[in-house]
Amino acid sequence: MIGYALREAKNNFRREKLANLSAIWSLSISILIMGVFSLIGVNLNKVINDLKEKVEIVVFLDDDLSIEKIGSIRKKIFNMGNIEDIIYTSKDEALSDLSKDAEIAHYIKMMGENPLPASFNVKLIDKKMEQLNNIAKRIKFFDGIKEVRYGQEEVKNLNKIIFFIKSIGIGLGIMLGVISLSMIIYTIRLIVSLRQDEIRIMQLVGATAGFIRMPFLLEGLIAGFLGAICGLGLLFGIYYLLILRFEGILFLPWPIMAGLGGGGILVGFIGSFISIQKYIEV
């Protein structure tokens, strides 16, 4: 039965080459677009994770704190746990760092006095957002603390951007997936209608519904598979062009590639199943 079904699927493909190619092309474009958005998402995720690695809590201190007070605050922060390192920057050191930029140095000189506070750069061992949040909130209430920052707004904004891009990608992908599904249904129905006489005779001489259906299902599966391969191939081509110009770009991880490929095959199968159902009534 499988041999017969494969032979017939191959014949169907040859008979309606153009329609099959259109369906495969449409599916490969859907997968390509979803792949591009996934690629953007994966790489943006990498940027965020890299950022998170560099995120430190910056604790700005009140002016005119004594050395003992500064030491006591440092000890208190260290005793909170999860602290890898605390680096102290005095007012003078902060001014010196910022004055490397000539324009800023000029403005600061105009002000007359040093407006910059002393600060602690607190590096955590576990850099998860909840940990950062937790520790930052607690430090805020210490005596002698002017302000606490840890780049939470930047990370939040990046996460929003990723979510937005992923949503667009998924939305577009679904839309194009529906179009691909319609094209496959149209293609298979065209082939079935050209073979209606044969199908009818097969039904009347005792072919089972599964036997009649199998070549068309295989054809849909093959179209889906080829569409998935083409789409992923084009995506890899785009990725290859990108890494020639930019370093460090990640390709899609295996689970996402498998998901896209599997999705393509599934669309092919579902399309052919839907299109053949009406004609298989015994």
Add this chain to the structure above:
Amino acid sequence: MIRFEHVCKYYFAQTSDLEKNINALVDINVVIKRGGFFVLFGPNGAGKTTFLKLITCQERPSAGKIFWGEQDLSKIKRKHIPFLRRKIGMIFQDFKLLYKKTIFENIAFVLSAIDLPKEVVFDRVCEALNKVDLIRKKNLYPYQLSHGERQKLCIARALVNNPEIILADEPMANLDMETQEELIQILSKTNEEGVTVVMATNNKKTDFNNISYQSLKLVGGKSKES
């Protein structure tokens, strides 16, 4: 072998101002004996094709029961219908030949459709073509045959799967007397080998060559057994 008990078949039709049932068959009671030769007479529209369709389960009776042996065909499950049809050899009124396939392929197609292996197919097809004397033309296409030869091809296709019963729907239509006799002989020989033959015809003058047959006359869907 096949028993019709108070079988009715009507189709629902909607005309411009009425909804009504069209009675294709009304209260048909008949027994077709195993190994018998059964002829269904009637003008066009009498219900002959509907009668045959009920046997192949292309239609279900609106009322009554049809039995094949002990099996009630009106209750047969859809998934079992293909296996019932493998016991039947159909000869269609409109031939239903595949014009892009050769004569050999038209018949082999039937055996491929029920997933028989290639080795079996070749021998069976040749045997069937021999019975109807078309073996020398096996590589021709249906359009290269005469009307009578196409009908013989249909008979060969019906016989290839060694059916228990042949259902022939107007096999003599548009044939000259000589070809009709030839076909009757083929069907008769098949019947002698134990295959039940059910033949629908609108031609009362068909010469059955001293074949002993059972008949039923249909007029407007109603029966007159003789």
